[in-house]
Amino acid sequence: MTNWMLVAVLLGVMAVAYHLGLTRSRVMARAGNARRAAMHSRPGYYGALVALWCGLPAFLVFAVWNIAEPSLIRNAVVTMLSSEAGTMTSQQVGIAMQRIESIASGFGVAGDVTPVEAAAAAEMARLQAIGFYTKIALVMAIVLGGLVFAYRRIKPDFRARNHVEQIVRIAMFLASGVAILTTVGIVLSMVSETLRFFSFVSPLDFFFGTVWDPRFSTTGAAGGGYGILPLLSGTLLVSVVAMTVAVPVGLMTAIFLAEYATPRFRSIAKPVIEVLAGIPTIVYGVFALIVVGPFFSSVGAAIGLEIRATSALTAGFVMGIMLIPFISSLSDDIITQVPRSLRDASMGLGATRSETIRRVVLPAALPGVVGAVLLAASRAIGETMIVVLAAGNSPVLQGNPFEAVSTVTVTIVNQLTGDQDFASPQSLVAFALGLTLFVITLGLNVVALYIVRKYREQYD
Amino acid sequence: MNMANSQPGSMMTNTLGKAASQQMSREVTVSAQDVKVYYGDTQAIKGINLDIYRNEVIAFIGPSGCGKSTFLRVLNRMNDTIDGCRVEGKVTLDGEDIYDKSLDVVLLRARVGMVFQKPNPFPKSIFENIAYGPRLHGLASSKTDLEGIVESSLKRAGLWNEVKDRLDQPGTGLSGGQQQRLCIARTIAVSPEMILMDEPCSALDPIATAKVEELISELSREYTIAIVTHSMQQAARVSHRTAYFHLGDLIEVNATDKVFTQPEHELTEAYITGRFG
Numbered sequence: 001m002t003n004w005m006l007v008a009v010l011l012g013v014m015a016v017a018y019h020l021g022l023t024r025s026r027v028m029a030r031a032g033n034a035r036r037a038a039m040h041s042r043p044g045y046y047g048a049l050v051a052l053w054c055g056l057p058a059f060l061v062f063a064v065w066n067i068a069e070p071s072l073i074r075n076a077v078v079t080m081l082s083s084e085a086g087t088m089t090s091q092q093v094g095i096a097m098q099r100i101e102s103i104a105s106g107f108g109v110a111g112d113v114t115p116v117e118a119a120a121a122a123e124m125a126r127l128q129a130i131g132f133y134t135k136i137a138l139v140m141a142i143v144l145g146g147l148v149f150a151y152r153r154i155k156p157d158f159r160a161r162n163h164v165e166q167i168v169r170i171a172m173f174l175a176s177g178v179a180i181l182t183t184v185g186i187v188l189s190m191v192s193e194t195l196r197f198f199s200f201v202s203p204l205d206f207f208f209g210t211v212w213d214p215r216f217s218t219t220g221a222a223g224g225g226y227g228i229l230p231l232l233s234g235t236l237l238v239s240v241v242a243m244t245v246a247v248p249v250g251l252m253t254a255i256f257l258a259e260y261a262t263p264r265f266r267s268i269a270k271p272v273i274e275v276l277a278g279i280p281t282i283v284y285g286v287f288a289l290i291v292v293g294p295f296f297s298s299v300g301a302a303i304g305l306e307i308r309a310t311s312a313l314t315a316g317f318v319m320g321i322m323l324i325p326f327i328s329s330l331s332d333d334i335i336t337q338v339p340r341s342l343r344d345a346s347m348g349l350g351a352t353r354s355e356t357i358r359r360v361v362l363p364a365a366l367p368g369v370v371g372a373v374l375l376a377a378s379r380a381i382g383e384t385m386i387v388v389l390a391a392g393n394s395p396v397l398q399g400n401p402f403e404a405v406s407t408v409t410v411t412i413v414n415q416l417t418g419d420q421d422f423a424s425p426q427s428l429v430a431f432a433l434g435l436t437l438f439v440i441t442l443g444l445n446v447v448a449l450y451i452v453r454k455y456r457e458q459y460d
Numbered sequence: 461m462n463m464a465n466s467q468p469g470s471m472m473t474n475t476l477g478k479a480a481s482q483q484m485s486r487e488v489t490v491s492a493q494d495v496k497v498y499y500g501d502t503q504a505i506k507g508i509n510l511d512i513y514r515n516e517v518i519a520f521i522g523p524s525g526c527g528k529s530t531f532l533r534v535l536n537r538m539n540d541t542i543d544g545c546r547v548e549g550k551v552t553l554d555g556e557d558i559y560d561k562s563l564d565v566v567l568l569r570a571r572v573g574m575v576f577q578k579p580n581p582f583p584k585s586i587f588e589n590i591a592y593g594p595r596l597h598g599l600a601s602s603k604t605d606l607e608g609i610v611e612s613s614l615k616r617a618g619l620w621n622e623v624k625d626r627l628d629q630p631g632t633g634l635s636g637g638q639q640q641r642l643c644i645a646r647t648i649a650v651s652p653e654m655i656l657m658d659e660p661c662s663a664l665d666p667i668a669t670a671k672v673e674e675l676i677s678e679l680s681r682e683y684t685i686a687i688v689t690h691s692m693q694q695a696a697r698v699s700h701r702t703a704y705f706h707l708g709d710l711i712e713v714n715a716t717d718k719v720f721t722q723p724e725h726e727l728t729e730a731y732i733t734g735r736f737g
Contacts, residue, residue, distance in 0.1 A: 263543070341580035345643070347541055349593040349650055350570030359592070364583055 003066065006136065010062070010143065014055040017147050021050030024154050041161035049160045052167055053150035058142045065135050073127045081120050100124060190438070193431035200425035201226045206432060212395035212406070214415070214426050226429060228436060230397040234312065234405030238387055239380040241316025241401055242323055246380075247373055249320075250327025257328070258335040259357055270332070277325040285389035288318035293390055305402065310392035312401040319386050323376045330375065334368030335361060367452035374448035378441040384409040408433050486513040489654060489684045490535060495549035497530050497539065504530045506708040507549070512654075517676060517685045519695035519716065522705035523731065528688045531705070532656050535686065536572035537565050554653075570597055573647035575657040579639035581631035581646075586623050589631040589642055590614060593650035609649055617645035618675055637668020641675060654684040662690060673698050692732055696720055704728045 025046035029039045039046070077100065078093060088096065096117070102109045103121035113121075154160070198206070209227020253273065257266050293309035296317075300307030307313065338361050346356040362369070392404020395411065415430045422428075490512040497505040505527045512518055520528035530539065537558060539545045551558050558568055570593070581589050590610040593599075600606035610627070614620040619641045623634070631642050640660055647655055657676070661669040676685060676698045689695050695702050696716060703713040704727070712725045723729040 339580075341576060341578055342582060344538065344541070344574075344576060345580045345582065345646075346592070348536065348538060348569055348574035348576070349596065349646065350566050350568075351592075351596050352566050355596060359596075360582055 006062070006139065010055055010058055010139070013143055013147075014051040017054035017150075018047040018051035020047075020147070020151060021154060022047035024151065025160075028154065028156060039156050040159050045160040045164050046154050046158075048164050049167075050147065050150040050154070052164070053146040054143050055146075056167075057146050058139045061142055062135070062139050065131075065138070069131050069135070073124060073131065076127060077120050077124050080123055081116070084116050084119070096120075104128070187438070190431050190435045193428055194435045197425055197428035197432045200428070206429075210397050212411070214429060226425070228408070228433065230395045231406060231408045231411050231433070232436075233397055233399065234391065234395065235381055235407040235409070237312040237399065237401055237405055238316045238319065238391060238407055239377060241313055242319035242380045242383075243373070243377060245317055245320025246323035246327055246376055250324045250376075251331055251369065253324065253328040254331035254335055255357060255362075257332050259353065259361070270329070273325050274329055275325075276322065277329070279322070281322065281383065281385040282389075284318050284322050285386045288314050288386055288390035292318055300402065307402040308392060308404050310390050310404050312391060312403070312405045315387045315389075315391040315405075316401065318390060319380055319383055322383075322386070323379060326376045326379060327372050330372035331365070331369050334365045334372065337368075338364045370451050371448050374444050378444050381441060381444075382409060382437060384413060388413055408437050486516070488512070489514045489554065490686075491552045492531075492534070493550040493552075495531070495534055495547065495551060497527070497534060497548075498546040499542070500544040504708055505534070508710045510703065510710060510713060512684060512686060514684055515680060515682070516701060517680045517687065517699045518713075519699035519702045520686065520688045520705060521690075521692060521695050521702060521731070522711075524690075525707075526705040527708040528703075528705045529658050531710075532658055532686060532688050533574075535654070535656055536569050536574055538569070538574060540565060570650045571652055572654045572656060573650065573652035575640070575643050575647055575655060575660045577659040578663050579636055579643055581634070581639050581642050583630060583632055585628045586614075586631045586634070586642065587627040589646050590649045593646060597650060599650065613645040613649040616648055616679070617641045618671065618678075619645055635668070637664050637671055640664060640668070640672055644672070644675060644679075648679075648683075652683065654686070655679065657685065657687040659688050659690060661694065669694070692720070704731060706731070 022043045025039055025041075025043045029043070074097065078097065081093070081096060081100075082088065099109050100117055100120045101124070103113060103117060104124040206226050206228055208229065209225055210229050211225030211227050212230045213224040214226055215224035257270060261269065289310065293311070293314040296307050296311070296314055297309040342360050342364060343356055346360045347353075351359070387407045387410050391407060391410060393406045393410055393414070394404035395406035396403075398405075412430045412433050415427055415433075420427045488511045490510075492508055492510045495505060495508045496503065508527075508531060510531075520532060522528050533539045534547055534551060535553075535558075537547075539547060547559060553568070553572065557563065582592060584592070587610055590613050591600075591606055594606060594609050600609055611620065611624075614623065619638060622638060623629075623642075631639065634642060640663075644655075644660075660676075661672050664672065673694060676687065679685060680700075687695075687699065699716045701713060702716045702719040704711045704719065704723075704725070706727050712719065712723065712728045714724065719728065720732055723732060
């Protein structure tokens with residue numbers, strides 16, 4: 001019987017408990033009708049409460065046990081091992097424990113098994129067996145205890161409905177807590193890794209260095225240049241090109257769909273445009289690399305401009321196309337939310353449709369549109385696949401969109417691919433880069449919020 | 461419904477003729493001839509003939525869904541903005557067919573202004589709300605000129621004293637009644653010939669309503685006003701003539717006191733005595 005079977009049994013017991021609670025409350029209600037007031041809550045609530053009392057504590061204990069058990073057993077075995085084989089370094093312990101775990105689980109190991117190892121493995125298997133049966137016994141005891149406790153509480157005046165409500169509230173609180181804690185955890189771990197990186201490279205060199213050339217070194221020291229500026233300039237260049245393509249096209253698409261298109265056209269066009277958002281970015285990247293890049297290059301050659309096939313222009317243009325549905329879809333929703341009464345007022349004063357859009361609808365929708373644009377901008381800054389393939393990967397500080405560039409995201413990919421020691425500055429720099437990106441997008445969002453608050457034209 | 465169908469449409473022209481003859485000879489501003497309106501397949505108005513005279517206040521009353529608001533919107537072609545709405549018949553403004561292909565709808569709406577049921581000031585400053593129309597139509601040659609238009613419009617709407625110190629504040633920050641008078645001022649600012657009001661007081665409290673009604677009476681010296689209202693008292697207070705609509709038909713139109721004291725048609729009588737509505 002594995003853990004999964006135990007979970008399945010638990011769920012089964014909960015179903016049974018639900019029915020027990022349901023039936024008991026129904027019986028009670030029938031009996032109560034004759035003499036006293038009926039039950040406080042509907043039968044389903046009593047059932048749910050019994051099931052929850054039965055299952056939740058058991059699941060909690062089960063989870064805690066599963067987390068704690070391996071390290072407890074490991075400690076016991078290590079103590080036994082060190083008393084028999086003398087003191088060992090932590091590395092030796094690690095290797096020995098891995099062998100013992102393999103022996104205990106029955107998979108076997110390469111090489112001969114020493115008597116000490118065999119004894120330790122036997123001890124481990126014994127402890128695991130004891131642990132497992134204790135766990136089952138404990139969980140089942142709690143299940144039964146919960147069941148009896150909740151079952152006996154079912155009385156006509158027992159407010160099961162309110163109790164269930166409370167449990168639901170706690171569950172939702174915990175769920176939101178998971179998301180928040182995860183975010184905080186990610187940020188904290190990024191910050192600590194970044195600090196580690198800064199122990200190799202000074203923050204001044206990182207933030208204001210103009211040369212990006214992290215050389216591989218076997219000593220673990222930082223060699224070459226770790227300046228972020230060439231990467232930021234590349235990111236900026238690609239994003240600006242992307243936004244130049246996406247904002248006008250997306251916004252005009254949104255205005256057309258919201259104000260001019262017939263319902264029939266809109267019902268066809270909107271899903272088709274949104275399909276653009278569903279295309280995986282790697283497909284866009286391939287498209288940029290194979291089709292758009294050579295096309296720009298040949299157009300450039302025809303008009304006497306030197307345009308590299310993989311350049312900020314190529315990557316930015318294709319990224320812009322990818323962002324069109326973001327801007328158009330979000331803006332369209334916002335524009336259609338502007339109340340009809342405002343349009344009527346403007347038209348009633350003798351404004352044309354485009355005058356109404358320019359002077360009334362867009363100003364009223366502006367905060368939302370700005371939000372949509374900034375959302376697209378942070379997508380552009382964080383976008384990876386397209387730039388990996390089509391931007392040329394040339395981390396040089398320059399401002400020509402026709403040249404190859406490299407971005408922060410591309411560099412993170414480069415630093416973490418290949419055979420790397422994750423404790424070396426060459427890898428740790430990825431955390432510093434990631435944190436910088438995170439701060440930039442966070443800043444964008446803050447600015448967006450500020451603009452939205454300040455320039456909001458309030459309509460009800 | 462049966463009652464309405466049993467009545468031939470011809471009697472409308474009779475009452476109309478009588479009403480006209482009872483008034484002193486006045487200039488016709490708007491003339492509707494056999495106007496029919498369809499929303500998709502549903503017919504909302506079933507052939508209405510009505511003349512509206514210069515500088516009169518005419519009230520449209522009738523139970524919900526009788527077509528009074530729809531008819532009002534025919535007069536400045538606001539129905540054009542509704543999908544699937546179709547208008548048949550002929551409507552003239554100063555002798556000019558407003559459904560003619562060569563007519564500029566945008567200019568028509570400047571000539572026939574509209575005030576809506578719910579106050580709908582733009583989410584802009586009070587000044588910008590009034591200046592919106594004059595700017596669109598290039599009515600002001602300079603900034604001082606524009607300020608003059610804003611001031612006189614607000615004065616005529618009786619709002620100047622209340623807002624003159626805060627013209628740069630958002631119009632949406634005013635009270636409901638002030639907002640509605642702001643909307644009226646906004647309409648006046650483009651110097652229309654006629655103002656259509658679609659239940660302008662239905663979202664206002666009694667005191668604000670009284671102010672707007674007072675304003676309507678004053679405005680009638682300069683403008684022709686057509687007002688749709690659910691309140692018969694309001695129709696009685698502000699209008700010179702009253703038109704009673706029933707299920708897409710114009711049942712009766714006559715001097716207001718006559719409609720309310722001696723209605724010619726039993727449907728009108730039933731409505732004003734509160735047997736339905």
